Amino acid sequence: MTIGVPHYLIVSGILLACGLFTVVTRRNAVAILMGIELILNAAILNLVAFSRLVTGAVGGQVFALFGIVLAAAEAVVALAIVLQLYRAFRSVDTTETTELKE
């Protein structure tokens, strides 16, 4: 059997599901960030997979590279936020950082 686009999409879907699951279930902010990275990667994988359908084009790959760079930048900012969060609450547990409630 040949590996087609649907297979990529399935892997991408699994990645998305794992990421979502991580984001939803974990309390640690860092872990949630990791889940977000998984979701991002799932999206990037989609870009690469769909670029296969277009012969001779590299737009998908380029977008993927952009996405990876973007993810890195995003991780920097998010980690900085988490650090600040830790400074303020002495904790990175998202169930405890609920000051915006009401």
Next chain:
Amino acid sequence: MSLHPFPYLWLIPALPLLGAIINGLFGSRIQRRFGETGIWATAVLLPWISAAIAAWAFVTLARSGPETALYVKLWGWLNVGWLDADVAFTLDRLSGVMCLVVTFVGSLIHVYSIGYMRGDPGYWRFFAYLNLFMFAMLTLVLADNFLLMFVGWEGVGLCSYLLISFWYRDKEKAVAGMKAFVVNRVGDAGFVLGLFLLFWGVAGTWQNPPHVQHPLPDIILGGEGAGATTRAATAGTVVGSEGHSLPAPQRVMMESIVSGIVHGEGAAAAAPLPRTSVKFREVERILRDPARRDAFVSQRWLGLSLVTLACLFLFLGATGKSAQIPLYVWLPDAMAGPTPVSALIHAATMVTAGVYLVARLHFLFALSPLALTVVATVGAATALFAATIGLFQHDIKKVLAYSTVSQLGFMFVAVGVGAFWVGIFHLVTHAFFKACLFLGSGSVILGCHHEQDMRKMGGLWKLMPVTAFTYLLSCLAIAGFPLFSGFFSKDEILWKVFSTGNLVYHSGGFWLYVIAAVAALCTSFYMFRSFFMTFTGKYRGEPHGHDAHASSPSTHDSGLTTHDSPAASHDSPHDSSHSQPAAHSSHLPHESPASMTVVLAILGALAVVGGFLGVPPLLGFLPNWFEHWLEPVFGGSEHFVHWRHYPHAYEWGLMGASVVIAFLGAAVAWWLYYAARSPIPGRLMASGSPLVRRVHRLIYNKYYVDEVYGRVFVDGGVGLSRGLWWIDARIVDGLVNLAGRIGALCGMLQGWIDRVFVDGLVNQVGDGIVAGGRRLRGTQSGRVQTYVYGIVAGCVMFALLTYAVPW
């Protein structure tokens, strides 16, 4: 009657007005700067100039033929439709006589007031009022029409009020002024009603006028034609000098009228009769026209002929002003004013305005025998009634006041029987002698330190010779001693009353004659009583200063019980004054200053010789100038007035009776009161005979008329007011309160609706939003995972919407 322009006529009333304005506005400053001289310099001078002009006008009138009148029109006043009132003055022979009397007697009294009012803080005010009175009285006399006359009529009433209450700090005097004003108002209402009835009746507006001489419709005839022609007719005489610029057709009409007036006797016929008018001479012209007169006289209303009704209303006005029954009550109280005022207003001039009114309207009254009978009867009743009250008064001014009422009654008797010139004649002679009497009494009062009770006078003949002598002359005149002025006028009245055939009841003339003769007897008695009590015997007043008469009010007021001749009760004090003449000489009565005695002398002289103006033809040593002078004025009414003809013997007999009456009254007074020697009055009082005492009490208390009026009208008015107050408080206020309550109730209901429904809705919306917010608040938990559920749910929902739902 033709009109001659006399452009200075308006100055006669205007100059006193000028004086009133000067002293009224700047008087207090003038008095502070220049003293009292500064006040009287203008206030006395201006009436004298006015008197001089009046004399000049009178001479001019005398020279310009019998059927003329001097005329000046100042400006048109109310010229609307048939109403044609101008501010215009007419001096005919009647108003000329009145004008002379008013200006000369008035000016003399102004001179007298210089001395009488000396030292009064209200000096300037007094003269301002007095001048204003002169203005109003002269306006009344000279007025060309009813409305202007009414202005003067009200003006004299106002001045009378102001001057009676001149010393307004004294409550009694202020009240007397108010009483005069209110009683006069009653009469004035009658005057106005009579005027309306006359104006209305002459026009005959409620029926088809049978006298329309013009084919034009009423609107044009009344609104334009009549107004324009009468205006043209009156303006005609002055058109030459003023040069009116009227539209061409009117100018043509006017010129034809003017030529008619100027040229010859047919003038009155040439000018078309107006529909109606308020001008005396126009009304007279209308009523001279037989058709119009019949139309007017035949009109009846409420069963009475309209002319009678109009006359009676006008006569009601005259009774108010001239103090006749039933409206005489104010005049005795009016003596609260300063004595010159009593002389000028309440004896010589203003109170005669009623007589003047009836004489002025002779052409109207002559048409109604019933009205004339009423006038004569009321006059006779008043003459007797007031004369009897005068018999027992102690206050010298009260005696004179009732005497005035009584003499006015005589005048009304005269005009009431149709002898108009006789009424005016008595008016003139009365003005002389009564002004002199009042001024004499003023001199006495001033001399006796403001004592008015005759029981505290006596013996003043030696102390005040001029006053006493002039007072005696006037007493002789008013009592009707032969050859004094009152003799001629009063005797003529009695003769005319006796011979009248004009009264509606049978042999009325005889009975009225008897009443008038008894009144004349009383007059003679009470006048000489006052003379003897005041001027003969010994001085009975205490030789006191001004403060002492506060100590003896009890004797003053309890006159009912004390003796009529108080020589016994007050005998000792004046003896001590003789022993110490130096200490008390200044407190004894003294003669008044020259400015007063000169006036007294002039008036006294006039009171003696004034009667020679109208010597009856029976005596005939002088022509009867007065009757001849007024003949053109009253001649038109002659043939409406009927006389019975008696032989000369009757006239001689009546004249003799008058003389006997005069002497009899004086003799009785002399017997009882000369030098206060006779014990009879005292004995009569002390006799205890109930009849005597009751009669005396009744008369002394003026028949209790004031009390009855007080009970009926004042208390009635108060009761009515109370009733109305009750209605107001209970019913009117109740209705108002009910309306208020209903309003409040509606408000409450509306408030409830507002609160419950409107506010409820608003609050419900708000509450709903608040409640919704409270619910939604729970969704913001602050837990990011929860938000993620939302995001995922939303994504899933969109995915399902996109793929699962078939659009």
